Amino acid sequence: MKHKLLPLSETMHYILLALREPRHGYAVMQEIEKMSHGDVILAAGTLYGAIENLNKHGWIEPVGSEGRRRIYQITEEGSAVLKAEQERLLHIISLYEGSEANEKI
Amino acid sequence: MKHKLLPLSETMHYILLALREPRHGYAVMQEIEKMSHGDVILAAGTLYGAIENLNKHGWIEPVGSEGRRRIYQITEEGSAVLKAEQERLLHIISLYEGSEANEKI
DNA sequence: GTGTTTATTAAGTTCAACTATATAGTCAGA
DNA sequence: TCTGACTATATAGTTGAACTTAATAAACAC
Numbered sequence: 001m002k003h004k005l006l007p008l009s010e011t012m013h014y015i016l017l018a019l020r021e022p023r024h025g026y027a028v029m030q031e032i033e034k035m036s037h038g039d040v041i042l043a044a045g046t047l048y049g050a051i052e053n054l055n056k057h058g059w060i061e062p063v064g065s066e067g068r069r070r071i072y073q074i075t076e077e078g079s080a081v082l083k084a085e086q087e088r089l090l091h092i093i094s095l096y097e098g099s100e101a102n103e104k105i
Numbered sequence: 106m107k108h109k110l111l112p113l114s115e116t117m118h119y120i121l122l123a124l125r126e127p128r129h130g131y132a133v134m135q136e137i138e139k140m141s142h143g144d145v146i147l148a149a150g151t152l153y154g155a156i157e158n159l160n161k162h163g164w165i166e167p168v169g170s171e172g173r174r175r176i177y178q179i180t181e182e183g184s185a186v187l188k189a190e191q192e193r194l195l196h197i198i199s200l201y202e203g204s205e206a207n208e209k210i
Numbered sequence: 211g212t213g214t215t216t217a218t219t220a221a222g223t224t225c226a227a228c229t230a231t232a233t234a235g236t237c238a239g240a
Numbered sequence: 241t242c243t244g245a246c247t248a249t250a251t252a253g254t255t256g257a258a259c260t261t262a263a264t265a266a267a268c269a270c
Binding site for chain 4: 173
C-alpha cells in the first residue's frame with residue numbers, strides 16, 4: 001500500500017480520525033480541536049484543501065449534504081490507511097527505550 | 106516549545122532517534138534503514154539537508170570528525186523535542202478506540 | 211584497474227500546509 | 241435593526257521539507 005501521501009501528516013491523520021463519523025468540514029475542524037485538546041487548530045484553507053485531497057484519493061467520500069454543508073465519511077480504503085498508520089506509529093514508539101509501548105510490536 | 110518544524114516529520118524523527126548515539130551522516134542512513142526494517146531509506150539529499158537543518162536549530166551538534174566523516178549527536182534540546190514527540194504520538198494512538206495504548210495518556 | 215561501497219554536496223522540482231482574503235448565511239444582544 | 245460574532249466554504253499566492261538526480265572523491269575488493 002505504498003502511496004505518495006504516506007506517512008500521514010498530522011492534518012490528514014486527524015481528519016481521517018474525525019471522519020470515522022460522518023461530518024461536514026466545519027464540524028471536522030471543531031472535532032479536531034477537541035480531540036487534540038486545542039493543540040491542533042486547522043486554518044480553513046488547510047482543512048478544505050486536505051478534504052479535497054483525501055476525497056480525490058478515495059480515502060473519504062461525500063455521503064450527503066445539508067444546505068451548504070457537505071458531509072463526508074471515511075471509506076474502507078481510508079480505514080485501511082488508518083490501520084497501517086497506527087501500526088507505523090506503534091513501531092516508532094517502540095524505538096524509544098523505556099517507553100511503555102515497548103515490546104508491543 | 107512551539108516550533109516551526111513540529112510536529113516532527115518521519116525523516117527528522119528517525120534522524121534524532123539515530124543520533125542518541127554519536128554517528129556520521131552515512132551511518133545515520135544505515136541505522137534508519139535498520140530501525141525501520143528497510144521501510145525508510147533516505148536519499149542522500151534528504152539526509153544531509155535534514156542534518157544541516159537540525160544542526161541549525163540546535164537539536165543536534167557536531168561532536169568531532171574522522172577524515173571526511175562528520176560526527177553528530179543529539180543535544181539536550183533535541184532530546185526534549187523527542188520526548189514531546191513521543192507524548193504527541195501516544196496521544197494520537199490513544200484516539201484509536203480498541204488500541205492497546207488507550208487510556209495511557 | 212575496474213567496479214562497488216562509503217561519504218558528502220548541490221541543483222532543481224513537487225506539493226502539503228500555510229496566510230490571507232472573499233463570500234455569505236445565521237443568530238444574539240444593544 | 242444593525243452590528244458583531246459565529247458558521248461554512250472557497251481560492252490565490254507563498255514557503256519549505258522532502259524528493260530526484262547527479263557530481264565528486266576516497267577506500268576497498270576482485
